[in-house]
Amino acid sequence: MKTPETSLFCADTKIKGDVYHQAQALHQGCTRCQACVSQCAFLQKNGTPGDIGASLLAGDTAVDPFACSLCNLCTAVCPARIAPESLFLEMRRQVMARNQRPNRRYAPILNYERRGSSRLFSWYHLPTGCDTVFFPGCTLPGTRPETTWSIYQQLKEQIPQLGMVLDCCHKPSHDLGRQDSFLTWFEDMREWLIRHGVRHIIVACPNCYKVFHGYGQGLTVQTAWELLAGDDIEPISSAIARGRITVHDPCPLRNHQDVHQAVRTILARLGLKIREMRHAKKYTICCGEGGSVGLVNPDMAGKWSEIRKMEAGDDLVVTYCAGCVGFLTRAGIKVVHLGDLLVNPAKALAGKAAVAGAPRTYLNRIRLKRRLQKAIKTCPETILPKKIEYNL
Ligand code: SF4
Ligand code: SF4
Structure with a gap:
């Protein structure tokens, strides 16, 4: 079934701008070798990226860009080194730029993003001399507050002046094609961090990594795992580590x-x-x-x-x-x-790690924030940046 987004996309058969250029690049660059199609159900339904590009150029815009997971496997396997995912992301952006409101079926993810970025859930702590912050994202602190806390403590042993930022990276809006909103909110955060001396971000979420890597000019990004791999790690007893x-x-x-x-x-x-x-x-x-x-x-x-x-x-x-x-x-x-x-x-x-589901995840994030606020002696550098409120 077509989504309302797709229907609106189909209503205008004149593709333009970046979508036109991306479609042309796929039509011309794709050899139709099928290497990506054999890996992806979305392409099996819609044809090779070259054929999709050609269809778009011919005015057939029936492909639904919101069914592509933006996973980039097609690019990884492509011998012609072309990037089909870019076309589907651009198509999403074009649809969202025309629509006043996103599909209501996206409300859960957009509400999740909005809450993560709200004053209630976000929190910025920069100790004196801090140029590196831990940015655990939204899902890890909600589902695993104790694990998030422990990772922060372990990282602090390596970086005593490590700061902490609880906020959303706004990847949901980025991937849904709400590019203007994404850029406004992410840039607000990036600019604030740079202005307050932050130069390095340590993440625990792959999506946060992708956002900071792609858009965080002036900031380096690393995963917590890269730092923790250098720590002393005690082997698990062989009685437990079976299989x-x-x-x-x-x-x-x-x-x-x-x-x-x-x-x-x-x-x-x-x-x-x-x-x-x-x-x-x-x-x-x-x-x-x-x-x-x-x-x-x-x-x-x-x-x-x-x-x-x-x-x-x-x-x-x-x-x-x-x-x-x-x-x-x-x-x-x-x-x-x-x-x-x-x-x-x-x-x-043993499958017994403490993992919470919604709505408890929200409570966990507030509790983690309170725990951090209590444990960390607040210093003058700790400032909550102005958050831009937005409506869905
Ligand atoms: S990015 Fe889209 S088209 Fe490419 S492999 Fe992933 S789902 Fe398929
Ligand atoms: S792998 Fe590359 S060249 Fe082959 S069909 Fe896919 S996009 Fe075209």
């Missing part, structure tokens, strides 16, 4: 080998035996949550988790994205978060 594990690399980090390696270093130091799945590292697949496809086209989103379930088999899956853990768990896959494994391996391997 094999496998790793689901989150798709926003497919091009970041240093992160893949750091995660595997941590797992090896914990004493866990890793079996790599067919789709791993650069060639990983989306868990199904990417691009918020599941909210408008759950069948398409489910195709990705079906593949993951088949590849994982009976092995326990370790991943380092709290969103992936949630989506894969709902698909019936045994999965644990790397942070939980680091903080309490016995509980995590």
